[in-house]
Amino acid sequence: MDPKMFCYQCQETAGCKGCTIRGVCGKSPEVAAMQDLLVYVTRGLSAVTSALRAKGESVSRGVNSLVATNMFHTITNANFDEAAIRERIARTLSVKASLLARLGDTDGLPEAALWSGEDADFAAKAATVGVLACADEDVRSLRELITYGVKGLSAYTAHANALLKYDESVDAFMQEALAKTLDDTLGVDDLVALTLELGKHGVDGMALLDAANTGAYGSPEVTEVSIEPRSNPGILVSGHDLRDLEMLLEQTKGTGIDVYTHSEMLPANYYPALKKYDNLVGNYGNAWWKQNEEFESFNGPILMTTNCIVPPRDSYKGRMFTTGSAGYPGCTHIEANEQGEKDFSALIELARTCEPPTKIEEGSIVGGFAHDQVFALADQVVDAVKTGKITKFVVMAGCDGRAKSRSYYTDFARALPESVVILTAGCAKYKYNKLGLGNVPGTGIPRVLDAGQCNDSYSLALIALKLREIFGLDDVNDLPLAFNIAWYEQKAVIVLLALLALGVKNIHLGPTLPAFLSPNVTKVLVDNFGIAGITNVDDDLKILVG
Template identity: 45%
Template structure:
C-alpha cells in the first residue's frame, strides 16, 4: 500500500510546500488518507443536499451538525484518531444515500458525487490511495483553480469550527449549513472557472461573518459580555485542571461540575479570554491562565501535577510524561488518550476532576502577577466616544490589529518586535493565540487605555470588525481610511475563513505572515495583491515606516 500523503492546509507545512511523509502536526499518512476520503464523501453530500434544497426539501439539522462536525474534525491539530474517522466515514455513507434518495431524479450528476466508501479501516486506506482522492486528485487540473478550490475548502473547515462552537450553545444556522453544502458540492463541478471559485471564496467570507456573529451571540448570550479584567498568570497552590482549545460550553460545564471540589481551573491557549466572561468568572475556582500559546504545550504540560482537558483544535502529540493526565472532548482525539463522550447531550467530567485530585497539584503559590484582558466588542464600543475624542485630540495616532494564529516556525518573533516598536501614542488590538507573542509586555497606557487591548479568541475578529465599522461611522469615512492597520499571523483554516471575511469586506493593506499559504499560487497571490493590496510582512522597522509614513 502506498503510504504517501499530501497536505498543505497549514502554515507550517513541510518545506513550505506540503507534507508528504508525515504531517508537521504529527498527523500520520493513514489519518491523512481517511480525512481525504471523508472530505470526498462530504463533497457528494454537499451536492445532494443542495439538490434537495433546490427542490424545496429542508435538510434536517442533525445532518447539518454532522457535516459541520466532519469538516471541523479534519482541521489542523484536531483529531488524530483513525477509528473516529472510520465512524465518520460509515455515517457519511448513510447520510449520502439518504440525501440521494430524497433528491429523486437528477440530471448531470458530477463524477464521484455517488462515491460510497468502504467501511473497514484497511479497505478505506486502500481506496484512499486512488489518484482521484485528495488535493492532487487530477494532475491535469489548472493549478490556479486547484488553489482557489482548496482556499474554499479550508475556509469551510474554519467556518465549520465556528459553527460547531455556536450550535453547542444553541445557535445553529441553516443558512450557514446550506452554504457549506453548496460550496463543498460545487468543488465536484469541473466546469467552474477561476472567477467562479473567486466568487465562492468571497461568499464564504460573507457567510463566515454571519457565522462569527452567531458564535458571538452564543458566547455572550450564554455567559454575558466580556468585561475588562485583571487576569492572574501565576500558579496557585493545590489541585488543578488546565483547559485548552476554544469551547466555552465545555469550560462552563466543567466549572459547574468541579465547584466545591477543591480544584483550581486554569485556561490555556485560546481559552484565555474566558476569564473575562461574567458567567464563567463567577466561579471563584476559575483563577487565571496557565502558560502560553498552543505550540508550547509539550514543554508546558511536561509532567505537570495536574489534569489537562483539550476542548477543540490545538492538540499536539502528547508526551509520555503527561499522556496519562490529558483528556479530550468534543471533536478532539488522539489514539490512547481518554475521551469524554457526550451522552444524551451531556458530558461527565468526573474522570478529569478525579485525576486532578489524585495528582495533588502545585505545592505552593507563586508571587502573584496579573495582566489586563477582556476588551470585547461591548467593552470597546461602550468607549467608542472616548476613543474618537482621543484620536481627534491627537492623543492616539494609530491603531494596530496584531493578531491571529501562533506557531512554532521561526519568523514569528516579528510580531513581538513589531509590538515593542509601535510608538507610545498608538494602541494595539489583539486576538487569538498570536497575542502570546507580546501580551505580557508592559507597554503602558495611552489616553487612559492600556496600549494592548485583548479582544478575545480568533472568532472575535468579529469584535475587531465591528469596532472598525463603528469608528468608520464615527469619523464618517471608509474603514480603509481609518488610522488602523492589520498585522495578521496565520496558521490554520480558521485563519483562512477570517481572511476570506476581511477580503469580502474589502479591507485593504493587510500585512500577512510569517509566510504565505503554500496553496496560493503566484497568479492567485497577484490577484489578491491587485484587488486588496495584501502585503507579505518584511521587517517591523520597514513595515512601520510604510504604515506611519
C-alpha cells in the same frame, strides 16, 4: 519517490510547499489519508443536500451538524485518531445513502455523491481523492482556499450550535460551496466569486457565534487574570469551547479542585457568567505550541476541547483527555450524551490524586476588550485620536506558532510608538501581551486591547466599522488602522475572507503567505485587495505606521 501524503493547509507546512512524509503538526500519512477521504465524502454529502434544497426539500439540523463537525475534525491539530475519523466516514456514507433515497433522481450528481464505500477500501479510495487529484494548479488552489475557509466557518458554527444557535443559510451555503468544489465546469473566475461569497457568509457565521457566546455568558468585561497557580490540585482546559468549560466548572464546584484556562481558552475569564465560578482561578501557560513543557509542569489533568493539540509526551498522555472534534490515540475521549451533556468525573477523580501546578509565571494580564467594552471607551478613543495621543491602531490578530520567524511579531509590537494601539484576538497575543506595554500616555487606554479568542475576531471587525461610523468616513480603509496579521490554520482563512468581504484592504499576512495560494491566485489577491506578506520590522513599520 511518490509522496506518502500531501497536505499544505497550515502555515507551518514543510518548506512552505507541503508535507509529504509526515505532517509537521504530527499527523501520520494514514491519518492524513482518512482526513482527505472524510473531506471527500462530506463534499459528496453536501452535493446531495444541495440537490435536495434545490427541489425544495428540507435538510435536518443533524445533517447540517454532521457536515460542520466533519470539517472541524480535519482542521490542523484537531484530530489525530484514525479510528475516529474512519467512523465518521462510515456514518457520513450511511446518512448520504438515506438522503439519496429521498432524492431519487441522481442524474448530474458528482461521483463523490454516489460513492458508497463498497467498491474499494478506504485507504485505496483516499489515495485517489487528495489535494493533488486536481491537476490545474489555479483551480486546485481556489478549491482548497474555499475548502479551508469552510473548515474555519464550520468551527464557528459548531461552537454556536453547542450553545443552541443555528443559521440554516450559513449551513446551506457551506454545503453548496463544498459541492461546487466538485464541479469541473467551474473555472477560475467562478471560483474567485465563490471565494468572496464565502467571506460574506463568514461574517454571518462570526456574528452567529458572537451572539451565541454573549447570549449565554454575557458581554466580556475588562478583567485582570492571574497567571500564577494556587496550591490546590487543578484541571487545565485548552482549545476554544466555552460550553465544555462551563460544564466542567459546574461539575467541579465545591470539590477543592481549581480550573485553569490555557492558550485560546484564556478569554473565558472575561465572561460574566463564567467569572461567577470561584473555581475558575486564572490562566496557566501560553500559546498552544508550548504545551509539551506546560502540560508537563501543570501536573494535573488536561482537557483539549478543540484543535491546538501537540502530540503529547508519554509522561502526561495518560492525563490528557479530549472531547468534541479533538482526538488523539491513547487519550481518553469524553463523548456527549443525546442532550449534549458531558461527564467529566474521570478528570475530577484523577485531579484528586495529582500535585498542584508548578509555578512557571507570576503576576496577571488584562483582557476583555471585546466590541461592547471598546464601544464604551468610544468617547475616550475619539478624543485621544483627535488630540494626537493615539496616532494609529494596528490589528495584530491571528495565530501563534513554532516558527522562529514569528519573533517578528514580538519585535514589531516592541518597536511600535507609544501612540499606537494594538487590537488583537487569537493566540497571536502571546507574542506581546506580557511585554508590559502599558497605556497610551495621557490616556487610560491600554496599548494592547485583547478582544478574545480567534473565535472573537468578529469584535475587531465591529470595532473597525464603529470607528468608521464615529469619524464619519465612507471607507474603513480611510481609518488610522493597519492590519498585520499572523496566521496558522483554517479559522484564520475564514477571518481573512470575512475581512475582504467587509471591504478591508492592504492586509499584511505572515510569517509566510499560504502555500496553497498559486502564483496566479496570489496575484488576484494582491491586485484586488492589496494583500502583502511581511518583510522586516523597520520596513513594515514605515509602511503600516509611517
